[in-house]
Amino acid sequence: MQEFDMTILGSGPGGYTAAIRAAQLGLKVAIIEKDKLGGVCLNIGCIPTKSLLKDAELVNKLKHINQHGIKAENVSFNFEKIIKRSRDVAAKSEAGVKYLMKKNKITVINGFGKFNKDKTISVYDSANKEIEKVKSKHTIIATGARPRQIGDIVFDEEKILSSTGAMMLKKLPDSMTIVGSGAIGMEFAYFYNALGTKITIVEMLPKILPVEDKEISDVVAKGFKTSGITIHTNTKFEGVEIKNDKVFTKVSGDFSGEIESDVVLLAIGISANIHNIGLEDIGVELYKNGIRVDKDYKTTVDGLYAIGDCALINPEGKPWLAHVASGEAINCVEKIMNLHNHDINYDNIPGCTYCHPQVASVGLTEEKARAQGYELKIGKFPFSANGKSRAAGETTGMVKLIFDAKYGELLGAHIVGAEATELISELVMLKSLEGTAESIIKTIHAHPTLSESILEAAGVAYGEAINI
Structure with missing residues (x-):
């Protein structure tokens, strides 16, 4: 021993x-x-x-x-x-x-x-x-x-996939159904769609990326739909059947019936x-x-x-x-x-989703902040108004900052767009220090950078934005 x-x-x-x-x-x-x-x-x-x-x-x-x-x-x-x-x-x-x-x-x-x-x-x-x-x-x-498995459904990693099987397929499928629209489901949806696979996402809740702020989820949903991805929200997974080398995913809700695809990815947690x-x-x-x-x-x-x-x-x-x-x-x-x-x-843990556009957030969503009784000041700045974003051709998305109107403390930060997962750390640090909008506004940000959008979003919340 x-x-x-x-x-x-x-x-x-x-x-x-x-x-x-x-x-x-x-x-x-x-x-x-x-x-x-x-x-x-x-x-x-x-x-x-x-x-x-x-x-x-x-x-x-x-x-x-x-x-x-x-x-x-x-x-x-x-x-x-x-x-x-x-x-x-x-x-x-x-x-x-x-x-x-x-x-x-x-x-x-x-x-x-x-x-x-x-x-x-x-x-x-x-x-x-x-x-x-x-x-x-x-x-x-x-x-x-x-x-996480659903009932007695077994991951064979050929037709019925977990995230493990989805990253090691031997052949690119023509079509894929993805059950669950959290980070794992959304990232694989983006990956396979970019390579030409026809993607259908099934989500039982009212919006994709359920833990994110609704406005952020809406931006991603619009981008995914524009790229040809089909999204069914308020739609519950009921089962799966393999017939003639095809997978039939049974669903009910806002969309009911069977979805035919080459493979199905079950991304419903762990x-x-x-x-x-x-x-x-x-x-x-x-x-x-x-x-x-x-x-x-x-x-x-x-x-x-x-x-x-x-x-x-x-x-x-x-x-x-x-x-x-x-x-x-x-x-x-x-x-x-x-x-x-x-x-x-x-409450100060950042969450990141690496699809395109990227998503990153920390703290309360607008919905949760209002539910907790806060009076809010909210600042939103679109990347389309940011010079570096325009130069890079990456104008999709925005920075959304949520402040307590009484004290100015940052309650939540939400970013959707290019390099969102890199930009969020400034806001995580600020929130950990119980920082305020003034902390951001009085900090000179390098120009031209994507991070100037954080400065501008704080300015929008307090009527001090320059470039919008």
Whole structure:
């Protein structure tokens, strides 16, 4: 049996970040991983999908390159090479995590970890043979999550796809039905539509990107429809059937009937990886879709902690995001080491969707702010009025800022358009500092930049905008 100061179960953004921070603080650390280092995010999630989306962006740019005075003829793409490039990017990311483990002298144990009743962890190989046993003073569970299944429908990853299958298809489908219009569904819709696949999106709620501000969702919906994507909102998924090599997706609601396509992608959320790892045997209390933890990430068992997608501070949930897991990892380790008692403010977590146009937001939507009783000052500035946007030919979208009218504090920030996911961090920082519109207006922004749209949006809210 090996003994460690801290053991982490799972090596995704939460797990490997926790391992590194613990090692930096002088602990003897082990990390147990059943698959590839880096977890879903680096291998079959955040990173490889951004490779796919970049290639889709390039294809789209080439379609409209004539407006820049450039002539491009007989442009083609190789779908297999696009998929391969994303896998190469994932492999390099995994290699990077391996290097970080070695650099920080972290012991990596490959295998499936399961808790024993004495809180030790047995590690099993693919043949279910015990290959190692680990004892630890502190253990952090960071097992992440997997794509959520609907009923008894099984992902065969050929016709019925999860996000994993959608990023590794061997052949470009002529048509695809996507159930769910959150970030995953929207990103794959953009990717495959750019390559010529006929896309139909099914969303049970009244708008796509349900967690985003309505005006932002409307901009994306308009752009998607213009690009040829069919969107059915207020439409419920009822089932799926494969007949004659085609997939028939049954739906009801505003649109009822069957949607025929080559493949269907079910992108309706995730399920936490909390079962079959011995948690029930040692008395860890579970919610329906996560491990119950307190604000210090402690489970109901002493010495055991949980972070990331598998952990819930309350049963209502939290954002399922890699950067949340990384932030919780550092916070958890530092609390274990009694470095501070700082709690993460989950209202200040940015959300990003990397379709085109991009979407990024932090804080309250206009709808939620009004529902909470705030009197608001709202500033909206379109990218069509921004010089850098016009020069780049990227005029779709806007910046929308929501302020508390009484104190001027930023309550919510919403961006749709080019580089939205890069622009949002300025506003996340401002909101974290409880900043106001004046903080933005009195800060000189470089010219010409897309970020001037943030300055102008704040100005609009208070009647001080210059360029609109």
